[in-house]
Amino acid sequence: MQQLGMGQAVQQALREEMLRDPNVFLAGEGVGVSIHFNPYLPTHGLLEEFGPERVKDTPVSEQAIAGLAVGASVAGLRPVVEIMFNPFFTLASDMIVNHAAKLRYLSGGKSTFPLVVRIKTGAGFGAGCQHSHNLEAWVAHSPGLKVVMPSSPADAKGLLKSAIRDENPVVFLEDMTLYFMPGPVPQEEYLTPIGKAEVKREGTHVTVVAWSKMVGVALKAASQLAEEGIDVEVVDLRSLVPLDKETLLGSVRKTGRLVVLHEATRTGGFAGEICAVVMEEVFWNLKAPFRRVTGPDIPVPVSPPLERFYIPDEEKLKAAIREII
Amino acid sequence: MQQLGMGQAVQQALREEMLRDPNVFLAGEGVGVSIHFNPYLPTHGLLEEFGPERVKDTPVSEQAIAGLAVGASVAGLRPVVEIMFNPFFTLASDMIVNHAAKLRYLSGGKSTFPLVVRIKTGAGFGAGCQHSHNLEAWVAHSPGLKVVMPSSPADAKGLLKSAIRDENPVVFLEDMTLYFMPGPVPQEEYLTPIGKAEVKREGTHVTVVAWSKMVGVALKAASQLAEEGIDVEVVDLRSLVPLDKETLLGSVRKTGRLVVLHEATRTGGFAGEICAVVMEEVFWNLKAPFRRVTGPDIPVPVSPPLERFYIPDEEKLKAAIREII
Amino acid sequence: MKVPAEKKMEMLRSMLLTRAFEDALQVLCQIQGKIPGMMILCTGQEAVASGVCAALQNEDFIISNHRSHGHLLAKGADPKALMAEIYGKRTGCNKGKSGTLHLAVPEVNAPCTTTVVGGGLPISVGVAFAQKYRKESAVTVCLFGDGAADEGSFHESLNLASLWQLPVLFVCENNLYAGAQRFEEHTRVKSIADRAAGYPMPGVVVDGNDAPAVYTATLRARETAANGGGPTLLECRTYRCRGHGEADPQHYQPKEEIALWKQRCPILKLEKEMLQKGILSAEELEKLREDSRKAVQEAVRFAEESPWPDVAEAFQDVYVSDL
């Protein structure tokens, strides 16, 4: 099977969908000509392949980029636009949250907005808190949007293809660290359904719920704990909205223990939602309190030792698991 | 004691702080001359009293309004700016979340941003989802900000005065329905500390945690349930950040049961955070699963029966409480 | 440019319909509990919507704002469905979810309306992009106020539309107020059209109370846009005769100013012109008025008699298929 980084997998998804459907186009800052010249990056080479009519470099104008997607989608196209880094979601958030998400409802179901907003996310590249700030919890708190956060190249490809074909607005968050971690990606055409979590590892003692880059951390911790005889089940949510409650609740029903792991800051992070859902539904099966392993409630600092400290790692996760076993 | 609506209480707080400190000024859309002429509204009469140098009507430019606060505060003033309705927070969110909240950290603690952003919030006036969308969970997920949501006129006054004197950026959310519900407000000078929850009603069977307008709903439900012999404790958080864990956890430790009530939509709402915190810390005291009573995961609809259905009420709360008693 | 008589008739008809529609709303919204939410009327500004829409083809799109009744009626929206929506009834054009502030009428290519000031601008650019992408000859019109021209979205939108030479008309309805602020209290620029230089694109000012003048200016801008010549910023100078909304006592609007502009009523103006030119008789005019009153009566009856939505319907239409 081909081994690709997540950027390349995204690239393949974009290429295949653009070949399949002439209504798909890309827009964003540097999606055509980029300040990087790197085949590992998601939109590399697509301008050359599809031309400037379908691969649109935009000015630095996040509101216009998001609005372009809203308008083009209601007029029948399938925009895939990019917001360069997650903190700049703020600048596009009126268009995404007050418009893309709500205008269908406001039309009484008459208008549709089949658009995808791709956002690069994740700390770990020393750029500081105005470039690194995971805001998936904001998006998930915005009815009308779907929220996808793939953890592997294969998922990224299959989920993005599904997102592009979805009739609803989808926010698709790509952790940049994953661009450079190769993984197997099937050669043949496939779609990964949005809304289905994946049990990445079966286990009996505790359920760890994670998404995006943190799934790798969870798997590492799980295999290390296996040597201590702790049997960890790892659930990769893949999408926060829709949330695959069945898989989530099924797992915790079985293990009776839950740790939620995410990179975003703790207070108000999506781990709270997971805890609440599980608590409401499977309380009587629980054997121990939950734990959340998350970024601390601080902006992401630049200094390497501080940034490393910010990002949750397998040591922190293992410690949390041990606390409740 | 004087009986004031929350708008009048806010007005008193602004007036007193402006009299006390010449560095306090107000800015926003219609904070001086308003399309309403209504003494119940928060900034009514302040332009006449303090003049156009200190009560600044701005153009319809939310980014500029929030940026004005950031810049003026770092230069030594004490801005109190208004974002007209909560959904427009999106338009100001880059300035508030990426700047007001982070620039102190980015300066290594050298610069301070003592500003207040007042935001009108809450459904119930038939204006629809682009005017009604409670986003306190977004703000609470943004390290560097404090988040205050008063439930009564007296609290609004005391908390706003504290917010204005706070050295940190504070987001202060006012539910508009409360503007027109009079309550007692002490005549003499007082401050209400930010970060202290209040037990509004003591009870032994279940803890209901609420804030803002929903505290009134909780109290109503509590007194109705009392007749059935269900003894409800009502905790008014008053601020989401800082969160008064001591009061919160103390209450659930006592009752063993928790229902969180908020008007914001369910998924990703701040109820999740409360559930997670309590679950992590007082698991062994719990007698039943938690419940969340919240707005459903839909944009706020306009049609009167639908909007009424959207807003959580005492019937829904009582049903949830009965489920776990 | 000579404006054909039938175009004048079309504009007069849509202005009369809008005026009758809103005159009814003015009364209805005073009745406690009848109509939810704010009530924002365009009384006195009808010539903008009517002039603009008379210059458009059916396939052209419009993106409107909070002051949308005139825009949508002029584009051909069904007054019954609008009225029922304003009431919040199930038969409303948006099933009661939108109310008066965000009326969406895809049937007449008004697929969404936003009450976020300035929000329509980036969306209209997106619609126009789709038109150009598909090599259509249709155009998109964005209608917005003078206040919206201060929002950042205005700037980003005009720059992008100009850069890509998109077929979009930015029609600024400068009614001299943005909320309680007079025009000169929210910007020092003398004319919104002056901002066209910054993108650049043609900037045109027209008397917004003169429907044929609006029509003519729109037709020209449409021609340019449809032929690949890019966007135009068209400022229509008019006046907000009523308050920002019906709850606004207009305490900050000079009475003489209101009186002056009421004399400049765009409907009276066109009626007079048509009567003088002999392309309209007094009887025809009375008939037109009667028609619009009847249409509005029917719309009100329809709305009144329509059922409320069921609460279960609140969950519908968030997503294309339920999650």
Added chain:
Amino acid sequence: MKVPAEKKMEMLRSMLLTRAFEDALQVLCQIQGKIPGMMILCTGQEAVASGVCAALQNEDFIISNHRSHGHLLAKGADPKALMAEIYGKRTGCNKGKSGTLHLAVPEVNAPCTTTVVGGGLPISVGVAFAQKYRKESAVTVCLFGDGAADEGSFHESLNLASLWQLPVLFVCENNLYAGAQRFEEHTRVKSIADRAAGYPMPGVVVDGNDAPAVYTATLRARETAANGGGPTLLECRTYRCRGHGEADPQHYQPKEEIALWKQRCPILKLEKEMLQKGILSAEELEKLREDSRKAVQEAVRFAEESPWPDVAEAFQDVYVSDL
């Protein structure tokens, strides 16, 4: 206007310091693991920062952006504290929390720097508001790129500053690129200064590689602003000789273009002028260069020898007092 010799000397000195500082960074950032994050240099654009800051008073404020080294050094920031911050060391001016992209130096009235493109504009308006509110005679300068002039924040800021006649100078460093986009690929306006008409305020274009010219233009705008005459939009035309950041291979920048602009080096230009006019000798120049190299060496040594912050420090400085 005649520019005094000592002002020229001041500008030359700060340009040389910036160049030496960034030449060192160019090398250091190639060494794996030495410096975190992106490395964004202003090589070739030094005349803007130096010309602007030479025209300012100490009490004036500047708000800078991602390309800030020159701005801050010209305003008088300590190269040691900057360098240590860029390394992420505890002794950095921001204790390692900011790194190179958001250097804040309140000591020289640069209280915050933002890497959100366009983010500095509304903040600078706020700072200028405070100056006017307190009836100070100081002004605020906002430094931003041509790309930032497409953000909505630009528009809102200029409108508000003009409306309130605030003492702020909007200095657009038009280096002909915004990321990988050439100027004419991100807007059709011929000159950012043309946008001044939309607010309105004076719009001035100056050769951004000519420090004395920048100085003179800034002095004039400062005078106007400090005397209540309101803001100016000053566009300094220059060129980004290096990539957007050091990881950028500049594959989209024509080699000849880069070569041409390297010949227009603002430092060589001023050196030559000063040597010709006899206000600088070859020996003095050598001494100036030597001084800046030494200052930078010292800064690098300081940064290298400084300790890393302790992880516990990550929790400090979020709030004024911990929650």
